[in-house]
Amino acid sequence: MPELFAQPTTVLLTGATSxxxxxxxxxxxxxxxxxxxxxxxxxxxxxxxxxxxxxxxLADPKAVEAMASALLAKYPDVRIIINNAGLQLPMRLDNPALATNMLIDEIAINVLAPTIIARAFMPQFTALSEPSAIVNISSGLAFFPKTTTALYCATKAAIHSLSQSMRYQSEGSQMRVIEAILPLVDTPMTKGRGTGKLPADTAARAIIAGIRKGHDEVYIGKAQLLRILGWLAPFIPRRILKAS
Ligand SMILES: NC(=O)c1ccc[n+]([C@@H]2O[C@H](COP(=O)([O-])OP(=O)(O)OC[C@H]3O[C@@H](n4cnc5c(N)ncnc54)[C@H](OP(=O)(O)O)[C@@H]3O)[C@@H](O)[C@H]2O)c1
Structure with a gap:
């Protein structure tokens, strides 16, 4: 199969502002x-x-539907979609004051929007005789959740599962479904917490290199170590990420 990004292409990128x-x-x-x-x-x-x-x-499903159909009609040359926009909210579910709207937004942005975008573009992508890709930005927290952002971790686990099913549904076509699994990255999302964070430009370069290679799952930075520890001694990443 020809390499993705081998030639200049058109990319739909969500969350490009930060x-x-x-x-x-x-x-x-x-x-x-x-x-x-x-x-x-x-x-x-x-x-x-x-x-x-x-x-x-992207928290508004009707707006996502309208955006996807408008872009599909206006830019039929889109070949790569990167579902990068995300929301991570600290929350405890034993806090009765936790607003339902926050829960809805986090699910809508992190899971529903990529699903609606896939539904809009997959018919075109799977019919193409040239390569295309839907890239979902995921996290080590999909596999080993932490205590403080319960729903965020669950949305990334959902993105992992969704990516796998989308892969099944696009079998036999030239469309790839790529999940990029990130460690802690130094961005506004993680401001003021954690140490040893991967610089955002390094993470971006690794995602793009991973898309080019076309692997189903791209483990980046310390997420690679997490994967190996998950095989050998899962209690170690479980304990580390629980408290992260
Ligand atoms: N940083 C990490 O350590 C880390 C680790 C693993 C995975 N990830 C994932 O990597 C991706 C990028 O994260 P980041 O750290 O770069 O985040 P970030 O700096 O907080 O940026 C989030 C982006 O999402 C967009 N966004 C947020 N709410 C939106 C909404 N309602 N509608 C449309 N766009 C919205 C924002 O754009 P606007 O404000 O313009 O809407 C912004 O461009 C996310 O999927 C995140 O879950 C991050």
């Missing part, structure tokens, strides 16, 4: 790809050649 997404955006544009950046504040990104900005609140 953290890992900003780094992927600049690396993709620098490599000559076109990027359609989607987030609530995409239009605030500085205009540049190759960049299309599209404001969308």
């Amino acid at each position: 953290g890992i997404g900003t780094q992927m955006l600049s690396q993709l544009i620098a490599s000559g790809h076109k990027v359609i950046a989607v987030s609530r504040t995409a239009s605030a990104l500085p205009a540049e050649d190759g960049l299309t900005r599209y404001d969308c609140d």
